[in-house]
Amino acid sequence: MEVALSWYLTLSAVLFVIGVAGVLFRSNLIVILMSVELMLNAANVALVALSQSMGEVSGQVLVFFVMSVAAAEAAIGLAIVIAIFRNKLTVDINNINLFKW
């Protein structure tokens, strides 16, 4: 492998932290869901890099499963966003605080 494994792992860490920042800073529900997708992608980068570096194919099978779960999560999450928007007419999480006491 020409590119060192640590570079891929560092890139994965950076992408993951940008996803964390998106979840923490933004108040748009759809942007938060997109940030979660970005975090799943960052984990996938680390899995594929480690799998190819060790010559073990199970990591890529795991990435396949993560992608399936991400697709299911996006479908359910966006359906929930549509249901919330129908009731509240907003996707700003500062206005959706049903559980706040």
Added chain:
Amino acid sequence: MLAEPLFIVLSTAAVIGALGMLISRNPVAGALWLILTLFCVAGLYLTLSAEFIAVVQVLVYAGAIMVLFLFVIMLLNLGSLPLMEKMDWKKGLAFALCLIVLTQLVFVVATGLEMLPAETGIAADAGSASTIAKSLFTRHMLEFEVIGVLLLVATVGAVMLAKRNFV
């Protein structure tokens, strides 16, 4: 040879796309930035010679999931939301938390590398569809079936949740 400059270009573009999603005001622009990131990650899979995963990444993420996101954004007809709100101490806390997570991850990467088994180098067909399919349909057969059930349940649940008179 070629892999190193390719990695630098693709990873820079991926980080730029992720930052663009983070700071863009319009959700449509954010989704388009994220699509750039997803394509760059697919290119990174190619530099790791994981061809099957790269193709699936473009098909599933850039093709299906992001189209779903754009469809919902345009269906809800969202305007631009304000980027930064009040509550400065919460934003400061969030920024500190991000920095802590980044430091921790980089520290783990930097100190944990020697604990890994030695790199064996990439086999010629390590990322091809037939290699992955062989593992998927023998060793991971049960998980594969469970994923099928999960996708079915998710489809039914999404239809139920998005129905007009559900809640």
